[in-house]
Amino acid sequence: xxxxxxxxxxxxxxxxxxxxxxxxxxxxxxxxxxxxxxxxxxxxxxxxxxxxxxxxxxxxxxxxxxxxxxxxxxxxxxxxxxxxxxxxxxxxxxxxxxxxxxxxxxxxxxxxxxxxxxxxxxxxxxxxxxxxxxxxxxxxxxxxxxxxxxxxxxxxxxxxxxxxxxxxxxxxxxxxxxxxxxxxxxxxxxxxxxxxxxxxxxxxxxxxxxxxxxxxxxxxxxxxxxxxxxxxxxxxxxxxxxxxxxxxxxxxxxxxxxxxxxxxxxxxxxxxxxxxxxxxxxxxxxxxxxxxxxxxxxxxxxxxxxxxxxxxxxxxxxxxxxxxxxxxxxxxxxxxxxxxxxxxxxxxxxxxxxxxxxxxxxxxxxxxxxxxxxxxxxxxxxxxxxxxxxxxxxxxxxxxxxxxxxxxxxxxxxxxxxxxxxxxxxxxxxxxxxxxxxxxxxxxxxxxxxxxxxxxxxxxxxxxxxxxxxxxxxxxxxxxxxxx
Numbered sequence: 001x002x003x004x005x006x007x008x009x010x011x012x013x014x015x016x017x018x019x020x021x022x023x024x025x026x027x028x029x030x031x032x033x034x035x036x037x038x039x040x041x042x043x044x045x046x047x048x049x050x051x052x053x054x055x056x057x058x059x060x061x062x063x064x065x066x067x068x069x070x071x072x073x074x075x076x077x078x079x080x081x082x083x084x085x086x087x088x089x090x091x092x093x094x095x096x097x098x099x100x101x102x103x104x105x106x107x108x109x110x111x112x113x114x115x116x117x118x119x120x121x122x123x124x125x126x127x128x129x130x131x132x133x134x135x136x137x138x139x140x141x142x143x144x145x146x147x148x149x150x151x152x153x154x155x156x157x158x159x160x161x162x163x164x165x166x167x168x169x170x171x172x173x174x175x176x177x178x179x180x181x182x183x184x185x186x187x188x189x190x191x192x193x194x195x196x197x198x199x200x201x202x203x204x205x206x207x208x209x210x211x212x213x214x215x216x217x218x219x220x221x222x223x224x225x226x227x228x229x230x231x232x233x234x235x236x237x238x239x240x241x242x243x244x245x246x247x248x249x250x251x252x253x254x255x256x257x258x259x260x261x262x263x264x265x266x267x268x269x270x271x272x273x274x275x276x277x278x279x280x281x282x283x284x285x286x287x288x289x290x291x292x293x294x295x296x297x298x299x300x301x302x303x304x305x306x307x308x309x310x311x312x313x314x315x316x317x318x319x320x321x322x323x324x325x326x327x328x329x330x331x332x333x334x335x336x337x338x339x340x341x342x343x344x345x346x347x348x349x350x351x352x353x354x355x356x357x358x359x360x361x362x363x364x365x366x367x368x369x370x371x372x373x374x375x376x377x378x379x380x381x382x383x384x385x386x387x388x389x390x391x392x393x394x395x396x397x398x399x400x401x402x403x404x405x406x407x408x409x410x411x412x413x414x415x416x417x418x419x420x421x422x423x424x425x426x427x428x429x430x431x432x433x434x435x436x437x438x439x440x441x442x443x444x445x446x447x448x449x450x451x452x453x454x455x456x457x458x459x460x461x462x463x464x465x466x467x468x469x470x471x472x473x474x475x476x477x478x479x480x481x482x483x484x
Contacts, residue, residue, distance in 0.1 A: 016192070017191070020032075022200060023201055026200060027450060030154065037481075043160050046167070048201070049225070063466065064137045066135055074099065076128030077132060081123065081456070082459075094472075099467045102471065115140065116142060122461045132461060199446070200448070206222060206230075215249055215420075221419045221420070222420055240438075243426065248456065250421040251307065252266075263336065266312065271404060275406060278310060278311075281380060283384060292459055323348060357414045426448065428453070430442060434446065445483070449475070
């Protein structure tokens with residue numbers, strides 16, 4: 001970086017200048033910065049969080065990307081996952097070939113990438129699914145911040161400057177032709193980007209207004225970073241960017257923490273004795289339907305799952321079977337666990353005493369505590385228990401092996417928002433990661449990668465989001481570095 005190296009056409013001096021400015025340093029941002037640097041560009045990273053919270057959702061993710069050796073087959077799988085929301089073919093081809101190269105590229109950067117063999121393909125019924133190979137992770141272990149630490153180390157080894165606590169607020173454009181020439185920061189700095197700006201700011205799950213508008217959820221608890229507030233989306237939209245995939249998301253059953261915007265992932269793996277009811281006290285779905293990363297096959301179509309708030313009801317036997325919230329020994333992911341350091345109690349008693357989970361001696365009392373109609377809740381539990389007795393769920397088709405009764409008091413319930421993991425929508429981009437206008441014209445000098453502008457128009461599999469971030473982050477960095 002240099003100070004006051006140049007000015008814009010209006011003659012206003014810049015506070016600093018780089019070839020490529022990367023906004024956000026999760027997987028996409030780090031990949032873009034490293035790729036641009038290795039292509040000979042002078043790079044600056046602006047990171048909204050401080051050093052202890054930087055990295056967005058990548059910091060707390062499973063950190064896995066999927067592998068394959070069949071670009072044609074995996075492209076077929078992606079088309080099937082998109083369903084009636086097709087993604088342009090050039091993007092599919094770039095994604096298919098790029099995802100094939102991730103492991104080799106990461107290895108070339110010094111990362112020990114090993115397979116995880118116990119995570120099968122999530123949509124085996126779809127064409128092309130047989131091209132999906134095992135997940136890959138840093139050192140062959142999922143979560144615990146390994147991927148973020150590896151990427152941060154690679155950035156540091158290259159002496160790429162990172163400005164922590166420096167959110168970007170606005171893109172600077174050339175008034176003559178509209179190309180992006182730099183960014184403004186919250187501190188009022190004007191930073192020039194000779195060759196391009198890469199937006200890798202994450203999604204908009206942390207912004208309650210955007211979530212309400214585009215996803216129809218009322219301030220749900222968050223799985224990941226609360227810093228993902230749609231910054232890149234807004235900056236791009238302000239200069240005329242088109243948007244895509246705005247109603248797509250990844251949500252999970254999660255238990256909100258009243259002391260935090262974050263929640264804990266509800267595993268419920270030790271015993272299946274639970275059911276979901278809506279605010280009317282009615283059961284409304286197969287709670288155990290096989291689910292991918294955000295969608296499930298329900299009534300013949302792939303639908304968001306879970307897609308709306310629900311009360312999760314269970315009994316004493318399920319409570320005693322093991323921790324309901326995520327614990328590091330099983331799945332070391334999520335902001336609550338890895339950043340806030342919250343450790344769920346082995347028998348769920350601490351969370352019950354804290355009021356995160358309601359407890360009652362009868363279902364009628366539980367209904368009163370949760371605010372649902374008592375008669376409806378009692379009938380829903382009775383119908384569910386009858387299905388458990390017969391081994392046949394005539395209403396929603398839940399698999400017999402998952403039908404475990406909810407019958408031993410006391411009874412428990414919590415309301416899941418559901419918990420929002422991440423969003424997929426943002427500025428539309430092309431196969432070069434260039435942000436596009438509604439006309440399809442590229443906004444020169446502006447790129448987007450990662451959850452700010454995910455490839456996935458609908459369903460997605462395990463390791464897809466990290467893979468997408470690494471692929472298009474790399475593409476964005478290389479393309480920006482090659483601009484004159």
